[in-house]
Amino acid sequence: DEGKVFDDNNVPDSEKDDASRFRDMLRGFVSGSSEKQTSSPVKLYKDDFTQLFDAGDTARKAGYDSREFEDAVIAAGINALVRGRLTIYGGYVSATVSLVVYPGVRTVGTVTDVNSVSDFRALAVSIARQLTPKITNSMPVELVFDIQPEEAAENVVLTIDDVVYKVIPDHLIVQSGVHSVTLSSPGFKQVSTSYAFRGSRRFNVSVELLRDNPGTLSLRLKKPLIGTVYANGGRSGQVDEEYPAAKIEINNQPILGQFISEDGAAVSFYVPLNLVQNGATLMVNAKPFDRSRYIDIRRRWMYGSYSALIISLMGTFYTYGTFYSQYVGYLDGYVDYENAAGWQRATWICAGVSIGCGVFFVYELVRYFIAADKVLPDRAYVSEYDAGTLLPPELNVSVQPETPENPPADESENTNETKNNGVQ
Structure with missing residues (x-):
């Protein structure tokens, strides 16, 4: 049954209890026996999570399962009580x-968890996560993780919402709904996603x-332009006619970027x-130009x-119809x-004009498709240029030692050379 989707009316018979089978038998014979689902809002006691319920000394001494304690809970308007x-x-x-x-003093769920005394918040979050399906009457789901490669799985750390698992359980139970999942391992890139379970x-x-393999590549513009290059959401550098290449940081993933010229026009x-390799030189x-305006034209x-x-x-049909009647x-x-x-x-003549208009329409239709295709990003390709001659020079700062006033004779040549250096 792994991977199948079950709803309330499609549960395998082997997983049903006797009460469920009996209800299924009567459902088709008794009119109005279909179950109706109702929902009601969940409210905290006195609408304040800091307020705790106090049943009084008499009810507390009688015990949590006593009639006195149950009457006190019902009198306070409480339908469900969390105790521990x-x-x-x-x-x-x-x-x-x-x-x-309540009423009935029926325990619908019990949760036990252990954590460090210094981290009560993680303990509270874990317990709340396990109790929420019982409170909301939602179906809990089971998550089974398969981490590859094995080297990454040995030291992987899993984070689901705010709960961190340094050791991933074989079967992780969470409530159904949207959860944020983050996986990280030393030497590998962190991945995060949100999914509706x-x-x-x-x-x-x-x-x-994927392995964490940082590096850089050089991206050159085929036509020298002045503007700024952005890659994967960050600014990579400025390019101009003298240095038409920008250095882009890479880390074992495709690059989606944008070049914005000095007049505000952009191209992706x-x-x-x-092609993402350390030290590579690519060209775009x-x-x-304004692609929206061009497509609109x-x-x-x-x-x-x-x-x-x-x-x-219209003229072709009219002339042909008249000609046919004249011919008859x-x-x-x-x-x-x-x-x-x-x-x-x-x-x-009218047919020739229509054929010409048809050819013109097909021509403009093709041009429109080509214009609409220009919204797609331009694909980079390998460049034969030397990236070292295209990148702007980096600022190199070197500090020379102070020259003594009377240097030794054998160091005179070095002194003259030092005076010509300094800070570059």
Whole structure:
């Protein structure tokens, strides 16, 4: 059953209890027996999470399961009560928490967890996560993680929302819903995602971590332009006619960037993973211009050519229909030859105009498709240029030792050389 999606009406019979089977038998025979789901808001006691319920000394002495305590809970308007016990062992604390529903004093869930005394917040978050499916009456889901490669799986750290797992459980139970998942391992790139874990009882999460392999490559513009290069959400550098290349930091992933010229025009570029190599020199044929305006112009021309084609077809259909009637009249002797031949020439002329309009429409349609395709980022390719001659020089600062006033004779040559240096 792994990977299947079960709803309330499609649970395998082997997983049903006797009460569920009995209800399924009666559902088809008893009218109005279909179950209706109702929802009600969950409210805190006195609408304040800092307020704790106090049943009084008499009810407390009688015990949590006594009638006196139950009456006190019902009188306070409480439908479910969270109660528990803390036990401290040295530097660790164990918490056992139960969710009890009233009236009836029915325990619907019990959770036990252990954490460090110095980190009560993580303990509270873990217990709340396990109790929430019981409170909201939602179906808990099971997460099974498969981390590759094995080297990364040995030291991987999993974070789900605010809970950190230094050792990933074989079967991790969470409530159904949207969760943020983060995986990190030394020497590998951290990955994060958010996913809606709904519709199934079990989810297999397979992750392949990429090695952390930082480096740089040089990206050159085919046509020297003045502007700024951005890559993967960060600024990579300024380019101009003298130095038309920018240095981009890489880390084992494709690059999606943008070049913005000094007048504000922009063009996007894309570097596929197979070209992302440390020290590589790539080139982009960047042509920044207002693509939205260009596409709008091409769309207007395409609509105009289509309108011209439709209008020309009206004349073609009219002349052809008239010519056909004149031709039939000529065969019957009602119309002379010159009149029929005149409509035939008019039909040829209108048909030629329609064919020309059709060719013009197809031409403009192709141009519109090409213009619409220009919103896609330009693909980088390998450049034959030397990146060292294209990158702007870096600022090199060197500090020379102070020269003595009377240097030894054998160091006179070094002194003259030192005076010519200094700070560069």
